[in-house]
Amino acid sequence: MSAGASIVTVTLNPSIDQTASIPNFTAGEVNRVAWEQSDAGGKGVNVASFLADFGHPVAVTGLLGAANQELFVRLFAEKGLIDRFVRVPGHTRVNVKVVDEVGHRVTDINFPGITTHGEDLGAVSAAIDTLSDEGGEIFVLSGSLPAGASPSIYREFVTRLKARGRSVVLDTSGEAFAQAIEAAPDVIKPNIDELAELVGHHLEDETAIVTAARALRQRGIHLVVVSMGSRGAIFVSADAAVHAAAAPVSIKSTVGAGDAMVAGIIHSTLQHLGVEECARLATAFSLGALGEIGPRLPPRDVIEAFTYQVTTRLIAA
Numbered sequence: 001m002s003a004g005a006s007i008v009t010v011t012l013n014p015s016i017d018q019t020a021s022i023p024n025f026t027a028g029e030v031n032r033v034a035w036e037q038s039d040a041g042g043k044g045v046n047v048a049s050f051l052a053d054f055g056h057p058v059a060v061t062g063l064l065g066a067a068n069q070e071l072f073v074r075l076f077a078e079k080g081l082i083d084r085f086v087r088v089p090g091h092t093r094v095n096v097k098v099v100d101e102v103g104h105r106v107t108d109i110n111f112p113g114i115t116t117h118g119e120d121l122g123a124v125s126a127a128i129d130t131l132s133d134e135g136g137e138i139f140v141l142s143g144s145l146p147a148g149a150s151p152s153i154y155r156e157f158v159t160r161l162k163a164r165g166r167s168v169v170l171d172t173s174g175e176a177f178a179q180a181i182e183a184a185p186d187v188i189k190p191n192i193d194e195l196a197e198l199v200g201h202h203l204e205d206e207t208a209i210v211t212a213a214r215a216l217r218q219r220g221i222h223l224v225v226v227s228m229g230s231r232g233a234i235f236v237s238a239d240a241a242v243h244a245a246a247a248p249v250s251i252k253s254t255v256g257a258g259d260a261m262v263a264g265i266i267h268s269t270l271q272h273l274g275v276e277e278c279a280r281l282a283t284a285f286s287l288g289a290l291g292e293i294g295p296r297l298p299p300r301d302v303i304e305a306f307t308y309q310v311t312t313r314l315i316a317a
């Protein structure tokens with residue numbers, strides 16, 4: 001392609017993440033905001049931004065409200081992201097992230113987003129085809145769907161991309177996730193709740209998680225990564241099942257930790273790392289996001305240093 005982006009992220013429901021710092025945040029009470037910060041966000045936008053930090057050329061597409069696109073346009077320019085977002089009338093949603101630095105908790109309030117129409121989604125589909133023609137190799141489909149989008153849309157995208165021989169990384173939930181699994185994306189990164197919802201039962205221990213992940217691998221998914229918040233993540237590939245975790249030095253905000261893990265997985269894959277090294281580096285990406293307010297990563301050398309804090313363990317068959 002002209003600008004040479006081999007990675008494309010698709011965000012159908014981006015967001016402006018408005019962080020509100022509220023010490024001792026209490027539901028049901030009047031809470032006062034100490035300081036605030038707004039960032040362009042949404043899962044695919046974050047993954048693209050993090051990969052750009054590691055020097056990868058990335059194109060971004062999806063649906064963007066024309067009425068409040070400034071933060072996004074600025075981010076795309078700062079990070080050198082190739083902007084193929086389809087503009088739609090109205091505002092991109094604003095998701096509120098309440099950071100309580102006293103209670104050490106983050107509360108996410110995620111809005112449904114704009115209501116979309118068939119022609120907008122058709123334009124995104126066309127943008128994906130064009131980006132694939134132009135040399136896109138790895139497509140990342142991330143995040144919730146806006147109202148009006150069919151839950152089959154990710155399945156359709158996965159099917160089209162795989163028919164063109166492209167790799168697909170999927171990070172979503174609910175019905176859209178369940179349907180997309182049928183088209184066998186190459187990599188998935190559900191968190192443990194999303195995986196439990198998919199398989200329809202509680203995953204009580206590591207064995208249950210690995211069993212569920214291996215069943216998904218049988219359906220053609222090469223790498224299944226199950227993230228578990230403070231309990232780390234389990235990476236299941238053809239070669240092994242690996243648990244990776246670290247105790248972060250400080251957690252400023254959990255926003256973007258999952259997206260950082262997705263970016264770390266893609267970066268590791270492009271470096272041809274094995275599953276254990278991938279688990280280590282992807283976890284270091286997440287640690288990086290935890291130490292920043294909003295969806296951000298620290299400098300690359302800080303993330304590389306974090307790899308030494310990560311403990312990996314091979315899970316016995």
Ligand SMILES: Nc1ncnc2c1ncn2[C@@H]1O[C@H](COP(=O)(O)OP(=O)(O)O)[C@@H](O)[C@H]1O
Pocket residue numbers: 191192226227228229230231232233244245246247248251254256257258259261283286287290
């Ligand atoms: N409180 C925490 N302590 C340590 N690591 C964490 C914490 N929260 C998240 N992480 C790291 O970030 C990764 C992704 O976080 P998680 O909350 O599971 O993702 P998601 O936001 O997609 O649900 C985890 O697998 C873990 O490595």
Ligand SMILES: O=P(O)(O)OC[C@H]1O[C@](O)(COP(=O)(O)O)[C@@H](O)[C@@H]1O
Pocket residue numbers: 013015016017041042043044046095110142143144145254255256257258259260295
């Ligand atoms: O599309 P969803 O599932 O509503 O998630 C959107 C939110 O997730 C984020 O991408 C952060 O995701 P993670 O914390 O899972 O990395 C935010 O930027 C955004 O507000």
